[in-house]
Amino acid sequence: FLFAMPRFREGEVGGRFTQQIGDFGLDTNGTPNANNVGKFWMVKVGDSINAIYKVCTHLGCLYGWNSNGKIFACPCHGSQFQLDGTWIAGPAPRNLDRFKMQILDAGGNVLATSDDAGSMIKVPAGADRVVVDTGAKITGKAHF
Numbered sequence: 001f002l003f004a005m006p007r008f009r010e011g012e013v014g015g016r017f018t019q020q021i022g023d024f025g026l027d028t029n030g031t032p033n034a035n036n037v038g039k040f041w042m043v044k045v046g047d048s049i050n051a052i053y054k055v056c057t058h059l060g061c062l063y064g065w066n067s068n069g070k071i072f073a074c075p076c077h078g079s080q081f082q083l084d085g086t087w088i089a090g091p092a093p094r095n096l097d098r099f100k101m102q103i104l105d106a107g108g109n110v111l112a113t114s115d116d117a118g119s120m121i122k123v124p125a126g127a128d129r130v131v132v133d134t135g136a137k138i139t140g141k142a143h144f
Contacts (some may be wrong), residue, residue: 017132021103021123032065032072032083038134040099041072042063045084048120050100052085052134057140058092072096084120087143095140100133117141 032041034054041052051093052072056063061076071088072081079090086096098118103111106128112121118138 020129020131021127043083048122050120051101053097057094060101094142097140098138100136102131103127
């Protein structure tokens, strides 16, 4: 039966993605960094980060970043979300889904871990890299 179990390697969808803290490409004006292979956005709000799934919670369309409005916007049915994944408008029934994350130091020690609600993680001093587990999706909170 073990042959039927999915096995994902580092850097594959359903597996883990490791990025250096300095490689996020997160600029100061709040533009998220797309990881197209992992199908997630790395977002930064203040001194906290999160990995948000690139699939709309309405009907599963791929949404994009609208730099003019500074929101995530789904082209299919018009759902809109804040940079942190919180629902703003449209038919989506909940906030955007997130992935579990760990922040590690240079020695591989875990400095911070995402909670079961998918809250933003404050980047602690000494942080070297982030591990995003795309096999561990956290469902967004319903807004109604």
